[in-house]
Amino acid sequence: MFSIVTGGAGFIGSHLVDTLVEQGDRVLVLDSLRTGDLANIRGHLDAGRIDYLQADLLEDGWQERFEGAERVYHLAADPDVRGSAATPADVYENNVTATIRVLEAMRVHGVGEIVFTSTSTVYGEASVIPTPEDYSPMEPISVYAASKLAAEAMISSYAHTYGMKARVFRFANIIGERSNHGVIWDFAHKLKENPAELEILGDGKQIKSYLIVSECVAALLHAVRAADGPFACFNIGSEDWIDVTAIARIVADEMGLPDVRFRYTGGDRGWVGDVPRMQLAVEKIGATGWHTTVGSEESVRQAARALVREIC
CATH class of the missing domain: 3.90.25.10 (UDP-galactose 4-epimerase, domain 1)
Known part of the structure; x- marks a missing residue:
């Protein structure tokens, strides 16, 4: 499979790239290196096991690389929950506008599937703990959380409008x-x-x-294979x-x-x-x-x- 990983030089992204390479995928990593580090994927680069393009998703020049791809793992984002209060416009651009641009590149080049890493913070201060995927009302209390929920909504709309498959994962604290x-x-x-x-x-x-990153990646890839329908959302966390x-x-x-x-x-x-109490229900992925x-x-x-x- 030809897979694209945005944010693939970052923390979770590089661990995902490790596993995709191990399972034999052809992988293209797109990363601006704003928060990522080439050292995280250097071994794959030096061995010629992956392709890499340094790219800012808010700029142009990367979209044509989506031609022929079968799946996009969209992990690129501004991950700073604390800092999002100080720079809300930047967080919106990096997390929402960038996601729309990825979706547009997929639509134009016929890429059929997106895997998106979201967050437990979209639930806000939930009154039901452990919190299930169908919890409502969704009331984010940080700009970061709001940007992730907005990105989820756009992904759902593209999946239903343009016949894509979307898999969204709401993470606990991955470490x-x-x-x-x-x-x-x-x-x-x-x-x-x-x-x-x-x-x-x-x-x-x-x-x-909290959940160790190796378990997170294993859960994500398992659910990608198991999910049905145009849109599916799963919590990933410990019990x-x-x-x-x-x-x-x-x-x-x-x-x-x-x-x-x-x-x-x-x-x-x-x-x-900051959400002072958080635990995700994981029965759905279970x-x-x-x-x-x-x-x-x-x-x-x-x-x-x-x-x-x-x-x-």
Whole structure:
């Protein structure tokens, strides 16, 4: 299969590329390198196993490369939930306008299938936890979440209007090797700078679901094969959750810092747009035959261990 991966040099994207190459796909990676890193896919590039084009989806010159592709994995996005409040127009352009441009390139060049990585934050502060895919009302509380929900809507409209197949995945917190943002990354870098004290945003009682990236990619590819119809949406996450203070303890432990002091900024959330309680219902993807054996705590420990190897 000829697959295109936008954002394929990024964190989740590069792990997806690893698996696509392993299963024998012909892969073209499109990435602006705004948040991605060529080092993540360097081995495939040097070995000639993939094609790569540095491209900003808001500019032109990449669309003709969609000719002959069978599936687009659209992962390119501005992933900064916290930062989205400061630059809402930029987030809209990078997450919504760019998605429409990908859909248009698909329509023009006859690409029949799109796989889109969305987010648990589209649910807002859900009153039902674990939160299922059919939860309503959908009331995002961050600009980032709103941009992802808008992109989902456009993808659904193209699938039904132009006969495409669309598979949308709402992720819990996906963590692991090559990540360059998030709470584990933040804690590890803070502790590297000051091993004696760690600032924790909020009260440390925020509880969320985490999943190691290898499990996320396996779930996504399984559901892509199993799904039917023009549009299908699946949650991907673990079946439990962990609080922020527990994450801090794990990161400190992996860094060999058992006596670090925690200092909390206060409040029930870390930043504007932060959802303090999140766990996704995963029965729908479970019904297709996929189940994770890795929970939030083990995912956090594996991710922290990998990050410590990278930065220390």
